Amino acid sequence: MLSEQSVPVVRATLPAIGANIGEIAERFYTRLFADRPELLRDLFNRGNQASGEQQKALAGSIAAFAAALIEHPDTRPDVMLSRIANKHASLGITADQYKLVHRHLFAAIGEVLGDAVTPEVAAAWDEVYWLMANALIAIEARLYQAAGTAEGDVWRTMEIAGRQEETADAVSLELRTTDGSPTGSFRPGQYVSVQVELPDGARQIRQYSLSRTSTGTLWRITVKRVRDGAGPEGEVSSWLHENARVGDTINVSRPFGDLVLPEGDGPLLLASAGIGVTPMLSMLHHLADEAADRPVTVIHADRAPFDHPHRDEQRRLVETIPGARMHLWYEEGLEHAPEASHGRADATGLELPEDVTAYLCGPLPFMRAVRGDLIRQGVPAQAIHYEVFGPDLWLGGE
Structure with missing residues (x-):
């Protein structure tokens, strides 16, 4: 003090x-x-x-x-x-x-x-x-x-073992160690930093969630291409989309991040929008692997069904978990997703247990709106957690 x-x-x-x-x-x-x-x-x-x-x-x-x-x-x-x-x-x-x-x-x-x-x-x-x-x-x-590393010594070279186009703007990359050793474990919801060398010689770094539980030999990240505005905003995501191919190597950090799935059997709310689905996927994979018996409310919002990264995978995971229910919102394209609601996510009408713990990831306006909905429903502020990729502007606007 x-x-x-x-x-x-x-x-x-x-x-x-x-x-x-x-x-x-x-x-x-x-x-x-x-x-x-x-x-x-x-x-x-x-x-x-x-x-x-x-x-x-x-x-x-x-x-x-x-x-x-x-x-x-x-x-x-x-x-x-x-x-x-x-x-x-x-x-x-x-x-x-x-x-x-x-x-x-x-x-x-x-x-x-x-x-x-x-x-x-x-x-x-x-x-x-x-x-x-x-x-x-x-x-x-x-x-x-x-x-298990010395201060600052977080980097290692990893090989791209697989590439999958998820949407027009999102690509998944599977990563493995170059010597065949285990990738190492991580907690569901954590992320890694990825460093790439750009044409001008700069070695820029961005964070990406690990979007699937570890198999012991493979990690997976999902990269959304940033297209908005001019300048260097999307230079790393664009480089990965255009250049990262199976067999290439990139520098990857150890996993970090404190938006992680809690132990126990308490009810959960996993709310995401856009590429914010990735840490929630990791949590859902873990819950499915553990045959978890806990209430799980899943919220996702996107522009349209075809812009929803890992849409089918997320749905299958929710169907695998007995206590899980999913609520979708799309701004357009509902003819391809009759189960979804139109517009932006609205959590005010959801029935939530009193002791629910909520995890949010997505654009800041989305997270602020969902957090406000939850607080109005009586969810304590300390039970609502969020993840921001890039500068945390929440603090400056609170």
Whole structure:
């Protein structure tokens, strides 16, 4: 928790920091990439930098952490920290990189706020930063230990063993080790980072859910091609669609992610939209393999049936699990899916057990809408979990 002398300083300056945190984040990244251009080329998502989403996510996380220290001094926002730490671990972030971030972040704060950053203010926000950074470093150390790897040493070369076109914009890739050794286990719902070398020499990284339970020798990811907008937003997904073929090799991280299927027999709600179906597929495969006897409500929304990745596979899995029921929404093409409803997902009419645990994955507007529906039905906020691929903009909009 914050020291007694820092609490009133942070409380008094939080509005000013919050009002300028977007500009601070922008200047931070400008400074960081001027000092270490290889970080933009080989670590940070160039598409998210170009769109400004990464800056918004950084600003949201810092502001949310500082506010939590003030509003709830006896607790720590571990859910937020865990989500960030898992993403960092999948990228191979190391503890020494937090010192680099600290240097450029506090220089950016000084540039934006000027004389308002007195020694007392600087010391208080320095404490906020290291409380957050040290918490993340500790969580990441535990994640590396659990993965059986040294800090940052998460990468290995894997071979593409299979390729399947799922929809016009989604392709599945089966992955195996190059030496025939076991791929290793993962928890249903986890993801891996994939690193590819692009034509300009950059080695860009994106995260993809493992969309099927491990067979011991094969993993599977499903990649949706990002087409919206100009610039580098979809450069990795486009490269994989156009170039990844059976027999090729790519760099893949160890599995990480905290949106994982819980043990036990409690009721579940698995809600997805678009390519967000992939972690839910992994969970459904696990439930089917274990012959689970627990109530499972499955929600999926998509533009049309033919845009729904793994549609038939998802339906078969739901039919295999005795207590599972599926609810579909499509914006068009209902003549090909008479069992579906028209429009966007609406969870308000579903009958849900009081002790249901919900997992959401999909575009942010979809997850916010479903979460709102569930809360209005009386599902506690702490029982609703979500996964975001790319910058977590939820924090900045809450």
